[in-house]
Amino acid sequence: MRQFKETLRQLRAxxxxxxxxxxxxxxxxxxxxxxQKALLFCANNYLGLANHPVLKKxxxxxxxxxxxxxxxxxxxxxxxxxxxTLESKLAQYKHTAAALIFSxxxxxxxxxxxxxVQKGDLILADxxxxxxxxxxxxxxxxxxxxxxxxxxxxLEKLLQKRKSGQNVLIVSDxxxxxxxxxxxxxxxxxxxxxxDARIYLDDAHATGxxxxxxxxxxxxxxxxxxxxxxxxxxxxxxxxFGGFVAGTEDLIQLLINKARPFVYTTALPPGVLASALAxxxxxxxxxxxxxxxxxxxxxFHQKISELGFNLLGSETxxxxxxxxxxxxxLTFSKHLLEKGILVSAIRPPTVPKGSARLRVTLMAVHTxxxxxxxxxxxxxxxxxxxxx
Ligand SMILES: Cc1ncc(COP(=O)(O)O)c(C=O)c1O
Numbered sequence: 001m002r003q004f005k006e007t008l009r010q011l012r013a014x015x016x017x018x019x020x021x022x023x024x025x026x027x028x029x030x031x032x033x034x035x036q037k038a039l040l041f042c043a044n045n046y047l048g049l050a051n052h053p054v055l056k057k058x059x060x061x062x063x064x065x066x067x068x069x070x071x072x073x074x075x076x077x078x079x080x081x082x083x084x085t086l087e088s089k090l091a092q093y094k095h096t097a098a099a100l101i102f103s104x105x106x107x108x109x110x111x112x113x114x115x116x117v118q119k120g121d122l123i124l125a126d127x128x129x130x131x132x133x134x135x136x137x138x139x140x141x142x143x144x145x146x147x148x149x150x151x152x153x154x155l156e157k158l159l160q161k162r163k164s165g166q167n168v169l170i171v172s173d174x175x176x177x178x179x180x181x182x183x184x185x186x187x188x189x190x191x192x193x194x195x196d197a198r199i200y201l202d203d204a205h206a207t208g209x210x211x212x213x214x215x216x217x218x219x220x221x222x223x224x225x226x227x228x229x230x231x232x233x234x235x236x237x238x239x240x241f242g243g244f245v246a247g248t249e250d251l252i253q254l255l256i257n258k259a260r261p262f263v264y265t266t267a268l269p270p271g272v273l274a275s276a277l278a279x280x281x282x283x284x285x286x287x288x289x290x291x292x293x294x295x296x297x298x299x300f301h302q303k304i305s306e307l308g309f310n311l312l313g314s315e316t317x318x319x320x321x322x323x324x325x326x327x328x329x330l331t332f333s334k335h336l337l338e339k340g341i342l343v344s345a346i347r348p349p350t351v352p353k354g355s356a357r358l359r360v361t362l363m364a365v366h367t368x369x370x371x372x373x374x375x376x377x378x379x380x381x382x383x384x385x386x387x388x
Contacts, residue, residue: 015326016347026051029365031342038342039370041360046209046317047289048365049239054282055275059240062274070267075256078267086277087244093215093280094232094246095224100255101273103265105204105233105243106132111259112231112245113171113200114140121167124158124197126150130177131350133202137171149176152187159195168197174206174217174230178351178359180311180318182210185221192227200229205318208237214283214290234272238279241272293317293364296371300362303375308388317362320346321378322355323387329356335381341374 011017025032027050031040049055062082070078083101090099102108113136117123121142125133128149137144147155155170162168170192172183183201192199203216211219214237218228229247234240245255255262283289297317304311310322323329329345336343336358347356360374382388 015330016349029363029367029370033342036337036340038337038340039373040342041362041366041374042342042344043361043363044205044236045239046237046293046361046363047239047283048363049237049279049282049289052239052279052282055239055278058278059271059275063269063271066270068271069269072267073263073265074267075263080267080270080273082270082273082277083267086273086280089277089280090232090244091246093213093284094230095215095219096230096246096248098249098252099244099246100252100262101268102243102245102259102262103268104241105202105231105235106135107261107265108231108233108243108245109133109136109202110139111136111261112229112255113137113169114260115255115258116198116200116229116251117142117167117169121169122162123169123171124155125171126173126176126183128176128179128352129171129173130202130204133171133173133200142169149179150181150184152184152191155188156191156195159191159197162195168195169200170197171200172202174201174203175210175316175318177205177318178346178357179320180314180316182206182220182315183217185217185223189223189225189228192225198227198229199225200231202231204231204233204236204243205316207232208279208283209290209293209316213287234276234279238276238283240275240279242268242276289364293362296362296364296366296368299368300360300371300375303371304378307375307379307382309378309382312357319360319362321358321360321387323357324354326356328385328387329358332358332381332385332387335384336377339377339381341377343374 021033023031023033027045072078087099109132117140119141123137123142123144127146145158206216208214231245234242312320326347333345343358343360346359
């Protein structure tokens with residue numbers, strides 16, 4: 001029998017050991033972790049909605065009226081009326097016929113991909129897709145080929161090699177979660193049309209961030225296509241919890257019947273649904289939130305580019321700073337924390353070997369003074385560790 005201690009020892013030796021810190025505050029531009037207050041530059045709460053009074057009030061009122069939990073799966077008695085309202089608003093938001101809420105974004109990916117492709121089918125996936133997409137693809141039993149990151153020439157070569165009549169699904173992040181760059185969706189759609197494939201797009205980091213209304217990658221490129229299945233989350237820019245899939249009416253009916261992480265889990269609590277509804281309304285009625293996020297992104301991007309770090313082609317409020325070794329990335333993060341700034345080190349297997357990094361994320365609610373503090377600290381430590 002393999003000893004757990006030995007596996008843990010190996011993880012430590014490789015600089016890959018992970019441990020939990022305790023957060024003792026609400027998620028805002030600063031947090032208290034293990035008793036220490038720090039400026040927060042690594043949350044996915046892009047619009048600062050996680051602690052927004054409108055969302056909190058909506059959640060509290062719904063809990064007061066309808067209770068803390070749903071008590072059963074949606075197909076049993078947990079299908080609260082808020083689901084219907086929220087799903088129809090999501091479909092409008094994503095410019096699709098219908099939408100379906102899952103308990104998390106992870107479960108949306110784990111449930112949808114195996115429901116739409118099976119053994120004998122072919123999945124073509126970007127090399128830097130999120131782990132939950134990888135898990136969904138593996139679970140499906142379909143053949144699974146990887147194309148080079150954002151490389152549509154490579155994608156086309158793989159499409160040309162598919163067996164005649166084979167059902168093909170192209171799977172990609174919209175905004176890549178660890179690199180902050182954007183999938184070349186117009187070209188992917190063109191290829192899907194030419195080769196009769198479907199696309200599954202994970203817009204976890206694009207929802208509420210990209211496109212005029214925050215509708216995501218498709219809205220950003222002005223695209224709408226029945227081959228495109230869009231997944232999103234409430235857990236990032238929308239400040240809450242839960243995931244969803246938007247697409248055709250038939251797709252949604254199929255998922256209700258076949259997606260196991262949808263069927264076999266308890267429905268979300270009413271408070272979670274109510275706060276998601278409030279967030280969706282807020283993001284569309286207060287465009288200054290997204291405008292401020294992008295203003296912060298532009299400011300930080302310009303200043304950090306001048307420092308000479310490798311930013312891996314980031315185009316969004318996710319800004320990776322490539323370090324390379326896991327140990328060095330951890331040391332950088334530790335030095336930042338000593339200066340009162342929290343930016344976590346991202347290491348394999350979350351990112352490919354040798355590409356450990358700091359992953360800075362900007363929020364609409366960061367002030368320029370806070371961003372300047374981060375820039376100064378990055379410059380000081382970057383020089384000390386000989387990264388710049
Ligand atoms: C690209 C991507 N997809 C899916 C997920 C999972 O979403 P959730 O946190 O709502 O489960 C995440 C979050 O970690 C993500 O970054």
